[in-house]
Amino acid sequence: MTSLGRGVLHPERGAAVISVARHEPAAGLTRCVEFYWMVRWDRRGLPAYEQKVLSHPNIHLVFEAPRAHVYGVDRTLFVRRLEGAGYVWGVKFRPGWFRPFTGRAVIELADQALPAAEFFGDEADRLNDRVLAGPADPARLAALVDPFLLARLPGPDPSAETAAAMVEHITATPDLHRVDQVAEVFGVTVRTLQRLFADYVGASPKWVLRRARLHEAAERAARGDVDWAGLAADLGYADQAHFTRDFTAAVGVSPARYTVRV
Missing domain, CATH: 1.10.10.60 (Homeodomain-like)
Known part of the structure; x- marks a missing residue:
């Protein structure tokens, strides 16, 4: 299991509830993407758990139920409520590198989670269904998301x-x-x-x-x-x-x- 990472508050508690994995993106994406990440949890029969995070200055594309979202920089305290069992698969863009994918000033995204379809069209939701339809295997998920991002890869900026x-x-x-x-x-x-x-x-x-x-x-x-x-x-x-x-x-x-x- 990967360390929960800097910014996760009370990591000793979080480690008892969630597991985190990271995966490298395709070589062509490394100038834009820091890494892929996955969080899994199983709270079946247990109370819901709230994980709090001091976010980093990164934009994330997150594949999750019921649809994919783009998360802007959360300048407050990010809180994720975990219930039942599940997983999410995320793309952590390098600081500055989400804007070239969309052409929008990213300050407009601050403190918000917006439907990914607003940025990538309906294909983002179709991909979200494929991501969540199979096992939580990082290699499988990277193989789905790599071509999606490579097809939209911006030029030098x-x-x-x-x-x-x-x-x-x-x-x-x-x-x-x-x-x-x-x-x-x-x-x-x-x-x-x-x-x-x-x-x-x-x-x-x-x-x-x-x-x-x-x-x-x-x-x-x-x-x-x-x-x-x-x-x-x-x-x-x-x-x-x-x-x-x-x-x-x-x-x-x-x-x-x-x-x-x-």
Whole structure:
């Protein structure tokens, strides 16, 4: 089983309920798609379970009952209620790379789940039926979705590649805390950076910076025994109170409460 991944809150609880698998897309898709993913669960005879996730700055195409959806960047707290038994199969696009498939500014998708048919036509729903009609086998599912995406593969898009590089740099650079720092690294103005993120990423550069810090905070918090003042300083917050406000607003509970085992 694959790790639940950064951003999944209370992963130790989630691992008892869901299983996650990842699969590589066809070679021709790797500039646009990070990976395919599958989540399976079985709650038959058990209470429903709500999995909460601090989302990443990625767009997802998700094949699920009753129809496929495109999920924009969720800038709040994503909550998935799991009942009965089932699975979903998802496509995680690289930051910036969903826009070339559709030609729409992806900020329009933020905090929404929209029918995939709005972007890919009725064939998306027909493919959804085929995905869910057979076993939850990653190789089978990739073999269905690869040709669907390859047939729609966009040409080169320098702006998409720049947006992807910017997001990847932010998430890989823990001591990067301000938007003007990102703009300086890439030799653009702050305004240019903001426009590019609205058009291609679906969230502001400030949000991406803050979310990267909160992913790190949640991951450390899940381990317990955290020096909160030290963590706040490591993440570039002016003080612990500012960090606590950000964490509580995003996660719904304070850092101290999050670490309580229930």
